[in-house]
Amino acid sequence: MNRKFFIKTLGCKTNAIEEQIIIEQMEKNGWQKAQSCPEADIFILNSCSVTSHSDSQSAYLLNKAKRENPRIINILTGCCAQTIDLHKNFNTDNIDLILGNNEKLDIYNYIDKYFKEHTKKCVGDIFKVDEFNCKIVENPHQTRVSIKIQEGCNNRCSYCIIPYARGNSRSNSVGNILSQIKRLVEFGTKEIVLTGIHIGQWGSENNSGLIDLLCEIEKTEIARYRLGSLYINELDDNMIDFLKKSKKFCAHFHLSLQSLCDKTLKNMNRNYCANEAVLLVNKLYKTFDEPFLGCDIIAGFPDESEEDFKITYDNLNLLPISYIHAFPYSAREGTAAFNMKNQIQDAVKTGRVKMLNELCTKKHKEFLKRNKNRVEELLYEKKSPKTGAYSAITRNYIKVYIKDKRDDLRNTLKVVNLGEFEELY
Numbered sequence: 001m002n003r004k005f006f007i008k009t010l011g012c013k014t015n016a017i018e019e020q021i022i023i024e025q026m027e028k029n030g031w032q033k034a035q036s037c038p039e040a041d042i043f044i045l046n047s048c049s050v051t052s053h054s055d056s057q058s059a060y061l062l063n064k065a066k067r068e069n070p071r072i073i074n075i076l077t078g079c080c081a082q083t084i085d086l087h088k089n090f091n092t093d094n095i096d097l098i099l100g101n102n103e104k105l106d107i108y109n110y111i112d113k114y115f116k117e118h119t120k121k122c123v124g125d126i127f128k129v130d131e132f133n134c135k136i137v138e139n140p141h142q143t144r145v146s147i148k149i150q151e152g153c154n155n156r157c158s159y160c161i162i163p164y165a166r167g168n169s170r171s172n173s174v175g176n177i178l179s180q181i182k183r184l185v186e187f188g189t190k191e192i193v194l195t196g197i198h199i200g201q202w203g204s205e206n207n208s209g210l211i212d213l214l215c216e217i218e219k220t221e222i223a224r225y226r227l228g229s230l231y232i233n234e235l236d237d238n239m240i241d242f243l244k245k246s247k248k249f250c251a252h253f254h255l256s257l258q259s260l261c262d263k264t265l266k267n268m269n270r271n272y273c274a275n276e277a278v279l280l281v282n283k284l285y286k287t288f289d290e291p292f293l294g295c296d297i298i299a300g301f302p303d304e305s306e307e308d309f310k311i312t313y314d315n316l317n318l319l320p321i322s323y324i325h326a327f328p329y330s331a332r333e334g335t336a337a338f339n340m341k342n343q344i345q346d347a348v349k350t351g352r353v354k355m356l357n358e359l360c361t362k363k364h365k366e367f368l369k370r371n372k373n374r375v376e377e378l379l380y381e382k383k384s385p386k387t388g389a390y391s392a393i394t395r396n397y398i399k400v401y402i403k404d405k406r407d408d409l410r411n412t413l414k415v416v417n418l419g420e421f422e423e424l425y
Helices: 011-029 051-067 105-117 162-166 174-187 208-219 237-243 262-268 274-287 308-320 346-370
Strands: 004-007 031-033 042-047 073-078 095-099 146-149 191-193 224-227 253-257 291-299 325-328 375-384 389-394 401-402 415-416
Touching: 004 011, 004 274, 011 031, 011 042, 011 105, 011 191, 031 162, 042 051, 042 105, 042 415, 051 073, 051 401, 073 105, 095 105, 105 274, 174 208, 208 237, 224 253, 274 291, 274 308, 291 308, 291 346, 308 346, 325 346, 375 401
Parallel strands: 004 031, 004 042, 042 073, 073 095, 146 191, 191 224, 253 291, 291 325
Antiparallel strands: 375 389, 375 415, 389 401
């Protein structure tokens, strides 16, 4: 009789990579992936804990799994599991096994141990983990493949629980990363995305820097690469000059701004000021040829007045930003901001996010308009079985849809004039 597991992953790209590692590990040991909880023996929830909503979503999914299948074994792993002791009101009654972030990378062994010994919780001290746990996805199915180059974070932003969920920064070795890239190239992969919790801290424990890794990646046969989210001070003149000269780097930046008001940045314990961020964004726009410039912004941080928010909004409005990922501040137990005075009402936060989303729509339309007749290299991705159209993506992160009668263009590169397309996305 086949044993079946169902897995659900919440949150970031790092979690998505780890989901694939879990799936491969389970299938290699004889488990079959189910399509839903009712048909599964085990439900694995690979959780996020970046906001309180993430925790609520985890609790809801675990309860729902037991309602649909009372005999199912619920396994909670990921960031919510790692920080479970900080969540005073999190009900664990419907959880059979809790695994920390480091433990989940060996999930089959812990499941086997659960069946033999009925162990309920295996969550180690994440701050005692000082080496990168190098588990890889052996058979990636994506067109653009993410490679986890780093884990953890050494910063202590006042709103962020993630260091307590992921630990201090640990770096994957150059050798491991290059061997993965070589293997992917042999599979025919054209593009990789370098990801992690804080990739700008890659190599910090070895007196190296991200630019040292990129120098080695430039020597490989991979056609294109992208970088995950970066902090303002991680894009210095040397890095910008290096990326400008690269023939492989995709001019796609996602900047962890969070605010463009000095008072709020100080309260967040960010180590830069608004003017530094403004200067950097303008410099990137002038240095690269129509780069994609995305950013994260938190709305309604404690003690953020209307005037403070307006400063952030006005600064964003003046910048050549391509996309704004805006989200309301979420109070997290265990963080410094949780006990700050002048917490902002939810309705105010919602209103500010709405304004930022409207600004995002405007900025993204302006970005697409500037790119309308440019010649760009496309990477073909999925083909829709309904329309027959391929989705494809430019180096500067513009999506297009192409109808092509040829059988299989997936994972191929083609240079086109974007003026051929009625709509850009």
